[in-house]
Amino acid sequence: MEPRDLKPESFLQYPPGAQKFAAANLDVLRAMPLTLLPLVLRQLVRYDWSFPAEQQQLKSQFDWLKQRDSTTLTAVMALFSAIPLSSELRRGDWLNHPQRFSELMTAEFWSTNRIDAYHAAAQKYQQDLDRAFDPAVPAVPRLTIVVVGKNTQSDRTVLFRKLMPHGTLFTHVDSAEGLEEISKTVKARAQEQSQKYAHWYIDGGELYEGLKSSDGVTATSYGKLVPAAMREFALMKQLTRNQTVGVEAVTSYVAGLSPDDLGLRGTDADATLRYFETSLLTEGAGCQIFSTTFVQWAARECLRRAQPLTLLARYGTRQELASMEQLLSRDPRQQAQDAEGSLVDADMGAYYTWIYQSRLSGADKSSFLAWSEESNMAIAIAPSIPRGKTSAGVCSMKQLLEWIR
Amino acid sequence: MDYLHQIAQQRALTRRDFLRSAAVAGAGRRLFGFAPLQALAPAAGQKTVVVTFGGGARDEETFAPEGQENIPHLLNELIPQATFFTQVVNRGILGHYVATASLATGIYERFDNFADVSPKNPTVFEYFRKGLKRPANDAWVIAPSNGFNRIGQSDGSLISTGYGARVILPKRMLASALGKGAAQSAGLEAILQDNYENLLYTPPAINTDANLALLTDLLHLSVDDFAHHAKTLSSADELSVFVMRQLMKQFAPSLLWITLHDMDVAHTGAYSLYIDGIRRTDRLCADIWAMIESDPEYKDRTTMLILPDFGRDSDFTPGGNGFQHHRTGDPLSRTTWMMALGPHIRHNVTVDRPLDSLDLVPTLGALMNFQTPLAQGKLISEVL
Numbered sequence: 001m002e003p004r005d006l007k008p009e010s011f012l013q014y015p016p017g018a019q020k021f022a023a024a025n026l027d028v029l030r031a032m033p034l035t036l037l038p039l040v041l042r043q044l045v046r047y048d049w050s051f052p053a054e055q056q057q058l059k060s061q062f063d064w065l066k067q068r069d070s071t072t073l074t075a076v077m078a079l080f081s082a083i084p085l086s087s088e089l090r091r092g093d094w095l096n097h098p099q100r101f102s103e104l105m106t107a108e109f110w111s112t113n114r115i116d117a118y119h120a121a122a123q124k125y126q127q128d129l130d131r132a133f134d135p136a137v138p139a140v141p142r143l144t145i146v147v148v149g150k151n152t153q154s155d156r157t158v159l160f161r162k163l164m165p166h167g168t169l170f171t172h173v174d175s176a177e178g179l180e181e182i183s184k185t186v187k188a189r190a191q192e193q194s195q196k197y198a199h200w201y202i203d204g205g206e207l208y209e210g211l212k213s214s215d216g217v218t219a220t221s222y223g224k225l226v227p228a229a230m231r232e233f234a235l236m237k238q239l240t241r242n243q244t245v246g247v248e249a250v251t252s253y254v255a256g257l258s259p260d261d262l263g264l265r266g267t268d269a270d271a272t273l274r275y276f277e278t279s280l281l282t283e284g285a286g287c288q289i290f291s292t293t294f295v296q297w298a299a300r301e302c303l304r305r306a307q308p309l310t311l312l313a314r315y316g317t318r319q320e321l322a323s324m325e326q327l328l329s330r331d332p333r334q335q336a337q338d339a340e341g342s343l344v345d346a347d348m349g350a351y352y353t354w355i356y357q358s359r360l361s362g363a364d365k366s367s368f369l370a371w372s373e374e375s376n377m378a379i380a381i382a383p384s385i386p387r388g389k390t391s392a393g394v395c396s397m398k399q400l401l402e403w404i405r
Numbered sequence: 406m407d408y409l410h411q412i413a414q415q416r417a418l419t420r421r422d423f424l425r426s427a428a429v430a431g432a433g434r435r436l437f438g439f440a441p442l443q444a445l446a447p448a449a450g451q452k453t454v455v456v457t458f459g460g461g462a463r464d465e466e467t468f469a470p471e472g473q474e475n476i477p478h479l480l481n482e483l484i485p486q487a488t489f490f491t492q493v494v495n496r497g498i499l500g501h502y503v504a505t506a507s508l509a510t511g512i513y514e515r516f517d518n519f520a521d522v523s524p525k526n527p528t529v530f531e532y533f534r535k536g537l538k539r540p541a542n543d544a545w546v547i548a549p550s551n552g553f554n555r556i557g558q559s560d561g562s563l564i565s566t567g568y569g570a571r572v573i574l575p576k577r578m579l580a581s582a583l584g585k586g587a588a589q590s591a592g593l594e595a596i597l598q599d600n601y602e603n604l605l606y607t608p609p610a611i612n613t614d615a616n617l618a619l620l621t622d623l624l625h626l627s628v629d630d631f632a633h634h635a636k637t638l639s640s641a642d643e644l645s646v647f648v649m650r651q652l653m654k655q656f657a658p659s660l661l662w663i664t665l666h667d668m669d670v671a672h673t674g675a676y677s678l679y680i681d682g683i684r685r686t687d688r689l690c691a692d693i694w695a696m697i698e699s700d701p702e703y704k705d706r707t708t709m710l711i712l713p714d715f716g717r718d719s720d721f722t723p724g725g726n727g728f729q730h731h732r733t734g735d736p737l738s739r740t741t742w743m744m745a746l747g748p749h750i751r752h753n754v755t756v757d758r759p760l761d762s763l764d765l766v767p768t769l770g771a772l773m774n775f776q777t778p779l780a781q782g783k784l785i786s787e788v789l
Contacts, residue, residue: 110498111515115734119724161471247519285729286673293674300726321670321678341677348676352727355720 001095003037004030013096015048025062031073034090035118036080036125038105041098049275051197053307056136064132076128079121083114100252107248135361138309139193142366143404144357145182146299147314148346149372150205152339159343159372160379162351167368167381168389170400178373178397182312183210185401189310190216197272198309202298204291204346205316218306220277220298222291222316226333228262229281229288233328235261254282276305289327290318292345296352303356313353315346343372354381367404371397380404420468420491420742451706451773454697455662455765456690457508458713459501459549460669461731461741462683465720468742475683478691483711483744488754488787490743495715495762499731499738502552504714504762505664509556511766511780523555526779527563529766530570533660536775542623542656544570547645549666550577563779570662573619575648579635581616582628624651639685642667646689650696657702660773664714665689671717674729694746708747708772708788710765716741745788756787 001010008023022029022044032040043050043058050058065073074081089108094101109115148159160169190199194216201211203221211217232254239245239253259265259274262281266274280301286293292315299313319327319335350370357366367382378397381387382404466472473480497507500518507514510526530544546557554577558569620626638644642665649663668682690711697703716738718725725733743760763782770777771784 107517111517113496113513113515119734122724246517284674286675290673290675296674297726318675321675338677341675341681344677344680345675348728352720359723 003032003034006030006095010095014045018044018047021047021058021062025066028062028065028073031065031070031077033077033081033083034085034094035083035105035121036077038094038098038101039122041095042102045098046275049272051272051276051306052195053136053197054305060133061129064129076125079117079124083109083117083121097252099255103248103251138307138360138362139195140189140309142309142311142357142360142362143185143189144299144303144311144353144366144368145186145313146346146350146353146368146370147179147182147312147373148350148370149343149374150314150316151337151374152317152343153374154340154343156340157343157347159347159375159377160350160370162348163354163368163370163379163381164390165388166354167379167387168385168391170378170380170391170393170395171376172392172394173371173376173378173400174394174396175371175373175376176396178371179208180210181397181401182371183208183214186211186217186310186312187214190214193309195309197306200302200306200308200310201312201314202295202302203314203316204295204318205314208314211312217310218273220273222294223333225264225277225281225294226331228264228277230331231262232257232281232288237328257282276301289332290345291316291332292318292342292349295346296349299349299353300356303353303360307360311353311357313349315342315349317342318345369400369404371400420464450659451708452657452659452703453661453769453773454693454703454707454709455660455769456693456709456711457505457662457664458668458686458711459505459553459664459666460671460682461713461716461738462668462686463717463719463728463737466680466683466728475680476687478687479711479744482691483694483746484753486750486752487744487746488751488756490745490756490760490785490787492757493712493741493743493760493762493764495739495741497762499715499734501549501664501666501669501714502556505548505553506556508712508714508762508765509662510559511763511777511782513763519552521552521555523558523560525560525562527559528557528569529769529777529780530557530660530662531559531564531568532766532770532777532780533773533775534568534570535564536770537773539659541571543658544660545652545656545658545662546570546572547649547652547661547663548572548574549641549645549664550574553664570660573648573652574616575644576641578616578620578648579632579644582620582632582635624648624655626651640667640682642682642685642689646692646696649693653696653700653703657700660769663693671728672730674726676728679728705748708745708750710743710745710788712743712762712765713741714762715739745785747788750788754787760785 006026006029008026011019011022014022029037047055085105086108089104092101092104109118186199186201197218199217201217201219205221206223207219207221211219235257236250236254239250257278259278262278264274264277280298281288284297287297295313295315299311302308302311317337317339319332320338354368357368365383369378369380371378378400380400380403385404464472467476495504497504497513498515498518503514503516503518506524509528510524512526514524514526516522533539534544548556554572554574557572617628620628620631634647635644638647645663645665652658665686667685668679670682671679694709697707697709715731717728717731718733719735719737720727722733722735731738761782764785766780767777767782768785768788771789
């Protein structure tokens with residue numbers, strides 16, 4: 001089957017929303033070369049569980065493509081069309097298993113030295129789309145808060161060095177009520193702007209009581225997902241126990257796991273969150289075994305996919321390193337913790353979270369705060385905050401949050 | 406100039422600036438230009454030690470100002486004695502086994518990184534042994550056990566078989582020793598750490614008895630002594646260097662290749678563990694050079710080349726996740742460096758011209774006087 005042969009009924013294995021979307025955009029899908037189409041189908045196949053921001057992005061992309069004449073459309077996809085695929089790969093089930101097909105395709109591009117051309121094609125395509133339509137400006141400036149250092153009192157790690165050039169370092173923050181003040185701010189923003197999945201709280205341990213079940217705040221935590229991660233490892237072991245299974249096959253198997261497979265159950269109303277949590281565990285590396293990796297990866301994926309107005313990411317401590325066999329079989333919450341290492345991880349994670357927020361629309365008006373909850377340090381980055389400065393004056397968390405509004 | 410080369414050039418110049426800013430600049434007055442040749446000509450019976458990092462390290466954590474605290478030994482002890490190449494570009498597949506195999510064959514190998522296969526093209530070890538008619542114990546590879554067991558010898562389709570290097574996998578050897586009940590494994594978990602990139606990767610089966618025979622017959626170590634010594638070490642790479650010391654003592658091989666792997670723990674996403682791996686590797690590189698300098702079989706006749714197989718993803722490549730992986734193929738993940746030390750190597754010299762990863766094999770051939778007919782790449786004249 002070739003993309004030009006696609007019909008509405010080709011998508012019968014897709015969820016209802018995705019079927020409808022495909023039927024409405026069939027001409028564009030048919031025009032896509034096979035080197036591009038699986039990437040789009042990967043988004044489409046999970047359309048029904050995508051965040052509103054993702055659905056809107058996909059719709060805008062297709063609306064723009066539909067309005068192009070065939071010459072322009074051909075030009076936009078020209079770099080993809082120029083990359084040949086083996087006939088064996090072309091016979092694969094790219095329609096119903098786009099994820100698996102993409103992995104095989106990438107492997108082929110690496111082995112045939114076409115990976116750079118593929119990356120170049122993807123970059124140009126994205127640039128064309130970026131130029132074509134402006135992303136939606138957020139209703140209010142985004143705010144991201146990263147809290148590091150829980151259960152860690154250390155003066156060995158110099159915090160926020162990578163963030164310092166971009167904001168002001170506050171060295172005497174009165175940390176009393178700090179978390180409470182942050183919670184109040186998150187809740188207030190959720191009440192003011194009530195869009196679904198616009199306000200997030202991610203925790204590397206158990207959820208903070210003050211934000212545990214707040215209206216309008218989507219919350220997830222490492223503590224909640226450890227059983228699902230352990231279930232994932234058990235299923236992988238089961239798969240590999242009695243047979244030699246290649247890396248690609250394991251990857252595909254894991255990518256196909258559903259929330260139910262991992263024991264994540266709920267209602268239709270929270271299906272999007274459960275699928276997101278599943279994707280964190282099935283697409284991420286290390287986030288299953290180390291809570292610090294979990295927070296960094298979850299914050300990255302949350303910013304990339306949900307594009308929230310508010311994000312609070314709070315790091316805890318991670319377990320100490322052990323052999324992979326042990327890491328894959330034991331409960332990470334019951335092990336000795338590496339507090340100093342966790343602080344270093346969290347510090348880098350805060351920097352990455354700022355980078356990922358900076359990629360979103362409205363970045364020039366966004367605010368960012370990273371705070372070490374058991375020391376007096378915080379760094380604030382916002383349009384109203386000077387860059388590369390240090391403030392030794394005493395301030396409260398409440399004041400800091402007001403200054404970066 | 407293509408895009409990759411432009412980026413590599415920028416990176417090289419930045420790396421030169423990084424070096425200029427380091428304390429090492431004061432230690433060597435001729436760091437930034439060719440000095441009059443003060444070294445000796447290559448001696449007869451020259452030996453070569455190649456140290457590769459099977460887990461790339463980025464400039465941010467090494468040669469950049471904020472990273473220099475992680476590599477005090479490279480900066481303060483080794484670079485003042487070395488010729489430093491600021492840009493080595495890897496155009497191949499960015500998987501550790503296949504990339505290291507490409508370094509060893511001088512041709513970009515194209516096999517599946519996780520497959521249990523030999524390189525297609527002849528390895529430098531085969532060229533060396535066949536060309537110079539050297540015995541099996543004169544070429545050794547010490548490698549992490551994640552698939553490297555076949556790196557010593559090609560598949561035989563392009564060169565007659567039987568000339569490969571002996572490959573030693575210290576972690577597998579230790580696992581075999583522990584399996585024989587020589588010691589309890591408690592406390593050895595970190596040393597037995599294997600593959601970081603794919604959680605359930607199962608290395609190909611290795612014959613336990615063969616491992617133990619290697620240990621006792623060739624290295625003259627008792628199983629108990631080996632296991633007990635392992636308990637004094639803190640990582641798999643330390644175990645590899647310990648085994649290297651034994652090999653040097655027993656056989657003094659002329660061509661010795663060691664791949665260090667600790668820093669690849671970055672794949673777990675724990676930045677602190679990645680930094681720990683870099684710091685350990687930095688110290689071990691200095692230890693290896695000290696071993697060479699203090700061993701009469703090696704002193705004043707050994708060239709040591711240190712190079713990562715490739716880099717890691719940039720913080721700013723949207724498709725990646727920063728230091729954690731090396732999947733995007735972005736220019737920074739393909740651009741790295743090389744350091745050369747030895748009696749005929751100029752001290753305190755920085756070379757900015759771009760090298761290709763493939764240049765290593767023909768250069769080793771020229772250094773040690775054997776032919777490498779199928780290897781691609783060009784001679785690195787600055788080390789000859």
